[in-house]
Amino acid sequence: MAKGILYDSTMCIGCRACEKACSEHHNLAYDDGIALEEKLSAHKLTAITTHGDKFMRRLCMNCLQPTCVSVCPVAALQKTADGPVTYDASRCMGCRYCLFACPFQVPSYQWSSRLPLVKKCDMCADRVAAGQQTACAEACPTGATKFGERDDLIAEARQRIAANPGQYNQHIFGVEELGGTSVLLLAAVPVEQLGVRAGLPSTPLSLLTWNALSEIPNVVTVCCVALGGVWWITHRREEVQAAEGKEREKKS
């Protein structure tokens, strides 16, 4: 039942209607100046980037097994069953591990605020929960951004490639990367030429830290037994020496 977004770079005309709709939905200011900023920030949760005559869209990939959700110490970030990765501002203490860990460099921080929060695209979790599509998909005039069931979107992407093999790069970004992402990317060229990080493993990054974290019970057990044992031996030796000394005194 997980939803997703399919962004097709070949259909995008760079009109930035998605940016405007996104800012409106998230109560952020949007004007011509902000439109020119081609990067994500705390006041711009999605951005169209231009690469010659081609476009790419930056937004939270809403990973199926998100790195940010795994690293957040206060569980402020959550993956919902619908697909969006949401952020609970009331929990966040501002450690910024999510910013550091996200392989797509998506979460942004309100650096100029005295009491800052993290900002990121949440795939319009409130709208999706209400059965609507995301604001960006609704605003897109060409269908370059399409909202739907993730499985259906993957099938559609494959159809588009099969129908026009010359027009597309064969790889659908997001089907397997990091265990899959809710946002899928299609383009005429490999997406790394359009500023998207390539070469990501097909397993979630959270496994890397979990391998270490899952050793904690072993470390605790081994340390307890080893240190307790050493303590017992070293102090037992003392006791024995003391007892032997007394016996010797008695004899003499």
Next chain:
Amino acid sequence: MIGVRRFPRLTFWQMVFFVVMAGGLYASYVRVMHGLGGATHLSDQFPWGLWIGFDVLCGVGLAAGGFTLAATVHIFNIERYKPILRPAILTAFLGYLLVILALMFDLGRPYRIWHPLVMWNPHSVMFEVGWCVTLYTTVLALEFAPVVLERFHLVRALKAMRIVLIPLVILGVILSTLHQSSLGSLYLIVPEKLYPLWYTSLMPVFFFISALCAGLAMTIFESWQSSRAFGKHLELPLISGMGRLLAVLLSVYMTARFLDLLHRGVLPLLARRRPETYLFILEIALFLVPMFLLFRRKVYSNASALYGCAVMVLLGFVANRLNVSVTGVEAGSGIAYFPKWTEIAVTLFIVALGFAIFRFAVKYLPIFEGGVPAFSKDRNIVSSVPVVSTVPGD
């Protein structure tokens, strides 16, 4: 407090201290009023800088002498190290308190620092770090408590402390092991960002071993410094023994690092002319040189040479932590970061605070064997503070 003869030298350091304090306080004001954006050069692409890399990572590592010596004396029952146990515990306790202070600067919303204790996510390394900091600071406070209790002759409380001492020491060792290694685990999540000379799945292990080295080096460093500053007798046989142990630990550490690089096949990276290469060579040299030196009798039986080696190891340790947390991730983040003056001012402020509190504690608490040595020797003492001449207990 201040001998007339040494007056000029002390005023110089006092002046440095006050300048650092003033700078730190002004930087704190900037941090509070203008937020992280106004006080740091951090950005979305580079969210962790000097405060995490130096104040937190190095602060925790340099505190490792505390649990190492506590285990040596109380678990391994090597009693002759007792004279330097208290200074080591004090260093560790101060280190952790200052790390928490640094976190108050670095966290976006410091008043929520307690959140990880209530809002759990056991899959997060940061969650583990938060718990370890909290619990181990508590353990250190308890391990340090006898010093204060002794100072105020609270005999009954002292007896109670003696009962819980061994479980407390074991708990301290476990928490430290987890904490030191978890700081390395933090960086396991960024395989695509951290330069391959440092990124390895063994980072938790390496952080732990290098922390042991730093803890020993720190203990040698502070024994030497204390002997000079407080006119205290230097326990040469003790720091000599630690120097030799340090040599062994360093060789274990260096061998493991080398084998890891070899098995991952990243040694050819050393041929690249990149800043990472030079920083890596600098870091390794700062471990290798003292390692070779410390195996020599001439070096480990000479106090000044031991001190020099300890300083090198400490610098190597700081280089390693900064390489992992700052310089090693710059290229991967696609950004050049250099700390803003406020970041440096706060860091100096915290370090100076550490030195000052250590000095203060040594003066008024029975940290070193023989009570409070500074009192008995110096007549220019504020007479309102009673001199305690207790024989230090366990």
